[in-house]
Amino acid sequence: xxxxxxxxxxxxxxxxxxxxxxxxxxxxxxxxxxxxxxxxxxxxxxxxxxxxxxxxxxxxxxxxxxxxxxxxxxxxxxxxxxxxxxxxxxxxxxxxxxxxxxxxxxxxxxxxxxxxxxxxxxxxxx
Amino acid sequence: xxxxxxxxxxxxxxxxxxxxxxxxxxxxxxxxxxxxxxxxxxxxxxxxxxxxxxxxxxxxxxxxxxxxxxxxxxxxxxxxxxxxxxxxxxxxxxxxxxxxxxxxxxxxxxxxxxxxxxxxxxxxxxxxxxxxxxxxxxxxxxxxxxxxxxxxxxxxxxxxxxxxxxxxxxxxxxxxxxxxxxxxxxxxxxxxxxxxxxxxxxxxxxxxxxxxxxxxxxxxxxxxxxxxxxxxxxxxxxxxxxxxxxxxxxxxxxxxxxxxxxxxxxxxxxxxxxxxxxxxxxxxxxxxxxxxxxxxxxxxxxxxxxxxxxxxxxxxxxxxxxxxxxxxxxxxxxxxxxxxxxxxxxxxxxxxxxxxxxxxxxxxxxxxxxxxxxxxxxxxxxxxxxxxxxxxxxxxxxxxxxxxxxxxxxxxxxxxxxxxxxxxxxxxxxxxxxxxxxxxxxxxxxxxxxxxxxxxxxxxxxxxxxxxxxxxxxxxxxxxxxxxxxxxxxxxxxxxxxxxxxxxxxxxxxxxxxxxx
Ligand SMILES: Cc1cc2nc3c(=O)[nH]c(=O)nc-3n(C[C@H](O)[C@H](O)[C@H](O)COP(=O)(O)OP(=O)(O)OC[C@H]3O[C@@H](n4cnc5c(N)ncnc54)[C@H](O)[C@@H]3O)c2cc1C
Ligand code: SF4
Numbered sequence: 295x296x297x298x299x300x301x302x303x304x305x306x307x308x309x310x311x312x313x314x315x316x317x318x319x320x321x322x323x324x325x326x327x328x329x330x331x332x333x334x335x336x337x338x339x340x341x342x343x344x345x346x347x348x349x350x351x352x353x354x355x356x357x358x359x360x361x362x363x364x365x366x367x368x369x370x371x372x373x374x375x376x377x378x379x380x381x382x383x384x385x386x387x388x389x390x391x392x393x394x395x396x397x398x399x400x401x402x403x404x405x406x407x408x409x410x411x412x413x414x415x416x417x418x419x420x
Numbered sequence: 421x422x423x424x425x426x427x428x429x430x431x432x433x434x435x436x437x438x439x440x441x442x443x444x445x446x447x448x449x450x451x452x453x454x455x456x457x458x459x460x461x462x463x464x465x466x467x468x469x470x471x472x473x474x475x476x477x478x479x480x481x482x483x484x485x486x487x488x489x490x491x492x493x494x495x496x497x498x499x500x501x502x503x504x505x506x507x508x509x510x511x512x513x514x515x516x517x518x519x520x521x522x523x524x525x526x527x528x529x530x531x532x533x534x535x536x537x538x539x540x541x542x543x544x545x546x547x548x549x550x551x552x553x554x555x556x557x558x559x560x561x562x563x564x565x566x567x568x569x570x571x572x573x574x575x576x577x578x579x580x581x582x583x584x585x586x587x588x589x590x591x592x593x594x595x596x597x598x599x600x601x602x603x604x605x606x607x608x609x610x611x612x613x614x615x616x617x618x619x620x621x622x623x624x625x626x627x628x629x630x631x632x633x634x635x636x637x638x639x640x641x642x643x644x645x646x647x648x649x650x651x652x653x654x655x656x657x658x659x660x661x662x663x664x665x666x667x668x669x670x671x672x673x674x675x676x677x678x679x680x681x682x683x684x685x686x687x688x689x690x691x692x693x694x695x696x697x698x699x700x701x702x703x704x705x706x707x708x709x710x711x712x713x714x715x716x717x718x719x720x721x722x723x724x725x726x727x728x729x730x731x732x733x734x735x736x737x738x739x740x741x742x743x744x745x746x747x748x749x750x751x752x753x754x755x756x757x758x759x760x761x762x763x764x765x766x767x768x769x770x771x772x773x774x775x776x777x778x779x780x781x782x783x784x785x786x787x788x789x790x791x792x793x794x795x796x797x798x799x800x801x802x803x804x805x806x807x808x809x810x811x812x813x814x815x816x817x818x819x820x821x822x823x824x825x826x827x828x829x830x831x832x833x834x835x836x837x838x839x840x841x842x843x844x845x846x847x848x849x850x851x852x853x854x855x856x857x858x859x860x861x862x863x864x865x866x867x868x869x870x871x872x873x874x875x876x877x878x879x880x881x882x883x884x885x886x887x888x889x890x891x892x893x894x895x896x897x898x899x900x901x902x903x904x905x906x907x908x909x910x911x912x913x914x915x916x917x918x919x920x921x922x923x924x925x926x927x928x929x930x931x932x933x934x935x936x937x
Binding site: 308309339343346347359362363365366367369370373374375376377379383385386387388389390391392393394395397399404408409410411412413414416417418419420 | 466467468469470471472506507508509510548549551554556559560562563565566570571572573574575576583584585587590710713715716723724726729735742743744747748762764765766767768769772773775776777840843844845897898
């Protein structure tokens with residue numbers, strides 16, 4: 295589900311990054327072949343992480359910015375469930391939209407008397 | 421180009437615009453409201469994290485050290501705000517500039533504002549949140565403050581029958597939020613005002629009046645507007661009274677763009693932007709605290725502390741951002757792990773898993789000095805700068821230390837938050853982000869101190885008023901909307917007393933103050 299959220303976001307023309315998605319894909323492959331002699335898609339999670347770390351720390355400011363933007367957008371897609379209002383994110387328990395939690399689970403259950411802490415008459419500052 | 425006439429042209433439809441629109445329509449004047457943003461309300465809102473929807477309505481103006489957020493759409497910020505409706509503290513009105521001069525005009529204080537706050541409260545049906553509706557994160561915050569012997573208040577909100585869906589900042593689909601769509605705007609229309617959305621006011625020109633002693637309702641301004649977006653139609657309005665309610669950013673931008681038509685425009689326009697110096701600190705709750713819930717219950721978690729208001733000029737509360745808000749705000753990392761963990765990828769997932777139930781984020785709003793400035797670039801686009809950053813960096817450090825100390829003494833694991841820009845790149849050095857910007861056309865006792873007088877009228881331009889956040893001369897240390905609305909009511913009463921055709925009937929309103937500042 296989370297992968298489905300992230301797939302496609304980098305080539306979605308709404309985001310300026312889409313113009314660079316081909317470059318990013320070929321650059322990742324180039325980096326993978328240089329370091330592991332294999333295409334990026336066949337690498338393990340750890341190997342991919344190493345490559346991305348290198349790219350994010352690149353001395354070339356443009357490369358660094360492009361990779362930062364790509365990681366930022368992918369994370370937003372996964373954690374925010376941005377491509378489907380109801381999807382949420384299973385990894386983190388973000389429930390997504392249009393789902394009401396029963397009132398009793400939402401609030402009012404932890405401390406019986408919050409007013410004891412109060413020094414203002416009505417919640418406004420003096 | 422079509423030319424239309426109206427008595428009152430109101431720019432925008434947010435808090436600062438809605439009150440004058442209603443009161444002047446009630447005073448028998450023909451009122452035209454022009455709103456740049458789209459027609460949006462409970463029927464159009466979505467519970468979503470989709471940037472395509474959010475960026476259509478929520479806009480930003482940023483610089484290296486300051487980011488301002490605001491909404492564009494029918495109702496302005498009221499559709500997307502968190503409904504926190506608090507009066508500014510007395511000390512906010514008493515702030516002074518470097519030369520010891522009061523930032524607010526001498527006639528405006530908490531005491532003189534209270535009747536207008538009463539009116540704003542009754543229009544928005546503001547109430548203190550009942551104990552049994554305080555979201556879990558608000559209760560946890562209260563527990564933290566109680567453990568340290570600090571006071572904490574149930575805050576006040578403009579809401580009825582809230583279902584606790586947690587999506588206040590994307591618009592309330594249940595109609596529970598008492599946004600301007602359910603009070604001021606429909607009442608203004610009922611009183612005869614017209615509202616046009618997708619209608620951006622692009623320029624204002626002062627007219628040369630033929631007669632020495634023109635009648636009060638003789639047109640003084642030619643206002644240009646683009647209706648229907650970029651490819652839309654240009655329309656011109658002639659009006660004796662123009663009320664600017666485009667928000668701190670929108671009003672300053674419009675005025676700066678109109679400088680040719682308003683040659684005596686105050687040099688204070690665009691300057692002195694106050695931004696409530698918001699500082700955040702985050703932590704993971706220790707085991708002896710119960711679970712919170714970042715995603716259930718209203719967006720603002722219900723509690724606020726005034727414990728440090730007198731001593732440090734700050735209020736403290738906790739925030740409950742949705743995932744995208746949180747990611748847009750900054751990179752989160754556990755701060756007590758060596759080497760410093762990544763802000764992304766597999767190594768980051770464990771922290772993200774704790775966000776919902778175990779993370780607490782403290783937020784302080786403070787009485788920071790007005791230091792932001794809007795200018796226009798060569799293409800006429802608004803640009804933002806900050807003046808006097810040195811003091812700000814110190815304020816940020818000291819305030820963060822207060823928040824951190826509250827978290828530490830409650831046994832929380834520290835999380836570092838590195839703020840980022842829209843592309844995910846970190847901001848170097850001090851950075852403030854806020855939705856509480858005020859003051860780009862501030863009220864003052866004289867033209868050498870501000871852009872408009874205490875009644876909101878532009879110095880040198882009779883009939884041209886500023887009634888929104890732009891007129892508010894200082895940070896407030898609390899959320900801004902109620903003060904903007906109360907001040908707009910005050911300004912509207914002054915305009916109505918001067919120009920109204922019939923005495924305005926303000927239900928339960930402070931009639932004794934009408935016409936006074
Ligand atoms: C997400 C979010 C949450 C917030 N939560 C709270 C909260 O809980 N409590 C609180 O007190 N405050 C809150 N705020 C802040 C509050 O919303 C603002 O202080 C308030 O809306 C400002 O009121 P205003 O009248 O100055 O301008 P706005 O409400 O911003 O209204 C200005 C309107 O003018 C329109 N406009 C601008 N330029 C033009 C033009 N040239 N022509 C025509 N129309 C124009 C804009 O489209 C906009 O609709 C929040 C803000 C945001 C963004
Ligand atoms: S939390 Fe309450 S006010 Fe906010 S969107 Fe949900 S129902 Fe509306």
